[in-house]
Amino acid sequence: MTGIQRFSxxxxxxxxxxxxxxxxxxxxxxxxxxxxNCRIVQFGMFNNxxxxxxxxxxYLLRHKNPLLIxxxxxxxxxxxxxxxxxxxxxxxxxPSWFSKSYYLYYRWVTPIFIRRSKKVITVSEFxxxxxxxxxxxxxxxxxxxxxxxxxxxxxxxxxxDVSRQPYILSVASLDPRKNTVRLxxxxxxxxxxxxxxxxxxxKKDTIFNMQIPxxxxxxxxxxxxxxxxxxxxxxxxxxxxxxIYEGFGIPPLEAMSLGCPVILSDIPVFREIFGDxxxxxxxxxxxxxxxxxxxxxxxxxxxxQLCEHGAERAKQYSWERSARKLLAIINSLA
Numbered sequence: 001m002t003g004i005q006r007f008s009x010x011x012x013x014x015x016x017x018x019x020x021x022x023x024x025x026x027x028x029x030x031x032x033x034x035x036x037n038c039r040i041v042q043f044g045m046f047n048n049x050x051x052x053x054x055x056x057x058x059y060l061l062r063h064k065n066p067l068l069i070x071x072x073x074x075x076x077x078x079x080x081x082x083x084x085x086x087x088x089x090x091x092x093x094x095p096s097w098f099s100k101s102y103y104l105y106y107r108w109v110t111p112i113f114i115r116r117s118k119k120v121i122t123v124s125e126f127x128x129x130x131x132x133x134x135x136x137x138x139x140x141x142x143x144x145x146x147x148x149x150x151x152x153x154x155x156x157x158x159x160x161d162v163s164r165q166p167y168i169l170s171v172a173s174l175d176p177r178k179n180t181v182r183l184x185x186x187x188x189x190x191x192x193x194x195x196x197x198x199x200x201x202x203k204k205d206t207i208f209n210m211q212i213p214x215x216x217x218x219x220x221x222x223x224x225x226x227x228x229x230x231x232x233x234x235x236x237x238x239x240x241x242x243x244i245y246e247g248f249g250i251p252p253l254e255a256m257s258l259g260c261p262v263i264l265s266d267i268p269v270f271r272e273i274f275g276d277x278x279x280x281x282x283x284x285x286x287x288x289x290x291x292x293x294x295x296x297x298x299x300x301x302x303x304x305q306l307c308e309h310g311a312e313r314a315k316q317y318s319w320e321r322s323a324r325k326l327l328a329i330i331n332s333l334a
Contacts, residue, residue: 001033002173003147003250004087007123008071010150012036014323025059025068027051049105052076067333069326071121074113083329084117086110088127088247089134090177097176111135118333121145121326123248126269143329146273147248148317149257153226167197168293169236169260171229171251172243174202174220179242179265179283181213186242186289192297196237201229233258238296238303241265242283248273253317256310261303263292277313279306 001009015022016038024040027047044055057076060068068075068082075082089110095103114120114135120142122128128142168187172178180200187198200220224232233239239255240263249270252262256277264270265283279296282288296303 003248004072006150006250007085007087007147009034009036010148010319011071011145011323011326012038014319015326018320018323018327020327025056027055049073067330069330074109077109077112078116080116080118082117083119083121083333084113085121085123086114086127086131087123088245089130090245090247092134093130094177094245117141119143119329121329123147124269124272126272127247143325145322145325146317147250147253148319148322149250149254149314150226150319153230153254154257164235165197166195166237167199167235168192168238168240169199169201169232169255170240170242171201171232171254172241174200177243177245178202179244182283182286182289183240183242184213186286186293189286190290190293192293196297199232199236201232229254230258233260236260238263238293240289240293242281242289243267243270244283246270252278253314257314259307259311261296261306262310263289263296274310274313277306277309 012022012024013036016036022038024036024038026040026042027044028042029047030040030042043059044051046055052073052075057079060066060076060079065079065081068079070082070084072085074084091098091103091106114137120131120137122131122142122144123146125144128144131137131142132139170180170183172180174180184198187193201222201224202220203222233255236255239252239260241249241252242263242265243249244265244267246267246269252264252270252274255262256274262274262278264274264278264280266280267283270278270280279292281292296306
């Protein structure tokens with residue numbers, strides 16, 4: 001799961017645990033890692049956008065237009081009895097990062113589904129202000145529901161791997177906003193490669209307009225299971241996340257919850273979410289990222305302080321609190 005899928009899955013799971021009766025509507029093909037103890041209705045001829053705009057729309061019409069909650073994609077463009085989630089508006093701020101078809105489609109549908117939805121959920125105050133700035137929506141229509149760390153991830157033991165050379169970890173999709181090319185350059189500049197490996201977890205998505213250098217692909221292990229991810233966080237010497245633009249950023253929170261010191265881009269959303277629990281670097285300056293890595297790894301007291309502050313910061317976010325806020329929003333509409 002990437003961040004959007006994690007948000008969707010964890011909120012559904014928590015709503016079920018809180019005793020809420022929900023029905024999940026899905027295409028006929030569902031990935032096997034999605035296990036939810038509720039009614040799941042699979043139907044339709046299509047997948048992705050075609051499923052949303054045709055199969056799903058017809059299903060809703062046949063079932064008297066129930067309240068539809070979309071945690072990731074917008075759903076049927078002209079359907080009004082719904083709550084929709086916007087994680088960020090990066091495609092409007094940095095259109096060159098995305099494929100032309102993706103950018104054109106979402107530039108067209110976003111103003112429509114925002115205007116027609118009953119409520120818009122987003123994941124940070126930063127994203128809320130971006131939505132207000134770029135769409136002109138009324139502020140009382142937007143609600144913030146934060147991400148958190150999955151109990152599945154925190155429940156993994158992540159045993160020590162004594163055979164592995166010490167490593168610096170980054171977990172992110174291979175897309176332009178994640179700034180992975182500069183991270184690799186900073187790692188080489190730091191001279192830390194004599195003692196540490198750089199390990200990248202994630203893959204490229206076809207929606208992004210980016211050529212992946214061979215050097216990055218060589219360091220990337222692709223997607224991993226929750227069990228493997230927990231072990232990677234727990235055994236990493238350092239976690240680095242130099243994103244240029246984010247709506248929230250779940251991987252740094254996961255790393256903090258599992259005791260790993262974190263370096264982040266010095267951008268407003270990370271200051272909002274993580275406060276003083278991370279070391280910050282300028283995402284546009286390779287030397288700044290390099291210096292931060294060297295500083296954290298050569299100052300044991302500071303690194304321990306980051307671990308302690310990070311663990312406390314991660315506790316401030318909870319999927320149960322987020323799900324209860326969503327229920328309050330639903331009840332207010334009812």
